Amino acid sequence: MNRRDALHMTALGAIAAAGGYGLGRPRAGNDNHPEAEAHGAPAREARLAGPDRAEILMLVYPRFTALDLVGPQHVFSLLGPEYRTRLVWKDTAEVISDTGIPFRPTQTFDETTESPEVLFVPGGTDGTLAVMEDPEVLGFLASRGAKARYVTSVCTGSLVLAAAGLLLDRRATTHWLAMESLASFGVQSVRERVVIDGNRITGAGVTAGIDFAVTLAATLKDDAYARGIQLMMEYDPAPPFGTVTPESADPKIVGMLRAMVVEFNRNVEAVAGRQATAKPSVDPRAED
């Protein structure tokens, strides 16, 4: 077996250990919930011990967009047993997504590691606005973001990172309907599917989460491993209506969608304005 083969064996062996497409065992991350085992999670002693595992902290909050998070979480679950994903929130009471799915956080802010491998924030709209002005959430993100190896988001999750002061002067992206709102926080708002600026990695709207996460997986492991993940999750997309973008779509439809988010964007920009006023010392625009 040559070196390249050995690399592949290692890579895919780890995918197998991680559960493949569910092959084997569910990933943990439910240590706060003993009943997880009753529902099929592996016995506690069968899991790898905690302290040596890299922690991926994924924020959940009322009315977050579930697909923004579940796409990346699936990819992360294939990274191998040395990674552990957590759904984090103030407490472990159920939160309902913006499409009506009840999720339970698996770890509270207080319980999380101070130095996560990845800090991740999903998007949403009115729920996202709420966390953008919640001091407890912003404080948590700022503290973990300062020590995280990667600070990441999908869709309008980048607005929350921006509100926490984690994207100042950085290149970053968001849903195509929120590009100007992101810029209002002093972020270099870029319309690309995945944007990497140092250890800040942001994905565009909703489905871009999968592209974001495979990109991050290649960084955390290697390209061969990430290719194995694409194959395992059968990521060979075939959008039924081909490429539909704001540039190619019917301008009337694009105009209607823009009209739908006028209020949301106005509210986001108001948050940006209030924060710039409240904290001039950390906002470089105040020094102009």
Added chain:
Amino acid sequence: MNRRDALHMTALGAIAAAGGYGLGRPRAGNDNHPEAEAHGAPAREARLAGPDRAEILMLVYPRFTALDLVGPQHVFSLLGPEYRTRLVWKDTAEVISDTGIPFRPTQTFDETTESPEVLFVPGGTDGTLAVMEDPEVLGFLASRGAKARYVTSVCTGSLVLAAAGLLLDRRATTHWLAMESLASFGVQSVRERVVIDGNRITGAGVTAGIDFAVTLAATLKDDAYARGIQLMMEYDPAPPFGTVTPESADPKIVGMLRAMVVEFNRNVEAVAGRQATAKPSVDPRAED
């Protein structure tokens, strides 16, 4: 305004009403959970009344693959207020997905409508095997499937539909690693991303769920509407490593992945064998 414009207005107006990319209100489906409102779900009286709405029943079960379900659920949540998605299971106790996400079912089997618009089953592996031999689950699927307008699945969810007798002699698909197992139930196993045979619509592995759901959305509404959904969820995928398929990938990696699922497939085929023996009268292969 011409007729085409009017169609678009109607289509996107409904997307707006449904919440856009979370714009506005979370979808309901949480009627069993009064606490949903405390976490931001709309007030009960603000929701549309129930009986006239088309019900989309999505099976959840211990160790199901979350992304198989959450991709389609996002698409369905954009269909407009005349549709309602339910996460259905035997009871409403939490179930943990195969990647470790705790979900709460929103409706029990007994509470579901007898005539759903859509019946949907996500995949998994060992959890999927368990429900394939669970008489309560199979009975529920058979009864609702007989009256559903569309009977659908993603990934190895089609194995469960097959075990419930809902895919006999039908063209259907599944994860590329489970094609032969699907055929062992007397199904015409086809390697396509989305397969439509009458009112049976099945999607391939994991990420194919989004393509499946956009296809179904176009059937339930129209092409213009489904295009609007693609635009709203920014479904313009860009796989970081391009097209990676079992045909194009390194044969060594493909071989390793196949080796990983030998036991799973053997177990599935054993279920198919037992069911063929137990119920010869409903299995056309027994008449050969």
